[in-house]
Amino acid sequence: MKLIKPEFQIKPEPAALAGAVERLYDDVFGPARFHKASYQFRDGVAPVKELSWIALEGDRPERVVGAIKYWPILVGETGHPALLLGPLAIAADKAGKGIGRALMFKTLELAAQLGHDLVLLVGDVDYYKRFGFVPATPFGFVMPGETRPDRLQVAPLKDDVLGRIAGDLRHLSTGLAAQPAKRPARRARAR
Numbered sequence: 001m002k003l004i005k006p007e008f009q010i011k012p013e014p015a016a017l018a019g020a021v022e023r024l025y026d027d028v029f030g031p032a033r034f035h036k037a038s039y040q041f042r043d044g045v046a047p048v049k050e051l052s053w054i055a056l057e058g059d060r061p062e063r064v065v066g067a068i069k070y071w072p073i074l075v076g077e078t079g080h081p082a083l084l085l086g087p088l089a090i091a092a093d094k095a096g097k098g099i100g101r102a103l104m105f106k107t108l109e110l111a112a113q114l115g116h117d118l119v120l121l122v123g124d125v126d127y128y129k130r131f132g133f134v135p136a137t138p139f140g141f142v143m144p145g146e147t148r149p150d151r152l153q154v155a156p157l158k159d160d161v162l163g164r165i166a167g168d169l170r171h172l173s174t175g176l177a178a179q180p181a182k183r184p185a186r187r188a189r190a191r
C-alpha cells in the first residue's frame with residue numbers, strides 16, 4: 001500500500017526556523033509590514049512561545065509554508081491582559097489548502113487552554129469570522145494609530161468578556177508596576 005503524504009504538518013516553531021519564518025513574513029507582507037500600527041505592540045516584546053506555530057510542507061519538511069504568532073498586550077484602563085494575533089502568513093503557492101485554518105484552530109484552542117480570554121487582530125473580516133472573530137470597534141476596542149479600525153477584530157475565548165472589557169490596546173510595558181511615589185522631601189525638623 002502506498003502511503004500518501006499529507007500536504008503539510010503543523011508544529012510549534014523551533015528556534016532554528018526563526019529565520020525561515022521571518023523570510024516567509026517578508027515574502028507575504030513585504031518590508032512595509034513593520035510600519036503597520038500593530039507592530040507598535042511588538043516592539044521589545046517576545047511573542048507567546050507556546051502559540052508560535054508553523055506549517056511545514058509535507059514532502060519537503062524543511063520548507064516553512066505557514067506561520068502564526070501572538071503577542072501579549074493590555075487592554076483598557078484596567079490593563080486587562082489580551083493577545084494580539086499576527087502575523088498569520090501562508091506561502092502564496094500553498095494558499096487555500098487549509099493551512100491557515102489549521103494554524104488558527106490549533107493556536108486558538110491552545111490559547112484558551114492557557115487561560116487567555118481575549119484575542120484581537122487586524123485583518124480581513126471575511127476570513128477571520130469563521131474562527132469566531134467579530135469587528136472590535138463596536139465593542140469599544142481601539143488600536144491607536146490604526147487607519148482601518150473596521151479591520152480590528154476580537155474573539156472572546158470565554159463568555160462574558162465582550163462588553164465587560166474594552167478600551168485602547170496598550171503596549172505590555174505600560175502595565176509595568178508603577179514607580180513608587182517619591183517620598184515628600186523631609187521637612188527640616190523644627191527645634
Ligand SMILES: CC(C)(COP(=O)(O)OP(=O)(O)OC[C@H]1O[C@@H](n2cnc3c(N)ncnc32)[C@H](O)[C@@H]1OP(=O)(O)O)[C@@H](O)C(=O)NCCC(=O)NCCS
Nearest residue numbers: 028088089090095096097098099100101102123124126127
Ligand atoms: C489569508 C490567509 C492567511 C488564508 O490562509 P489559507 O491557508 O490560504 O486559507 P485556508 O485554506 O485556511 O482557507 C481558505 C478559505 O479562506 C478564504 N480566504 C482566504 N483568504 C481570504 C481573505 N483574505 N478574505 C476572505 N476570505 C479568504 C478562501 O476563499 C477559502 O474559503 P472557503 O473555505 O469558503 O473555500 C493566507 O492566504 C495568507 O497568508 N494570505 C496573504 C496575506 C493576506 O492576504 N492576508 C489577508 C488576511 S489578514
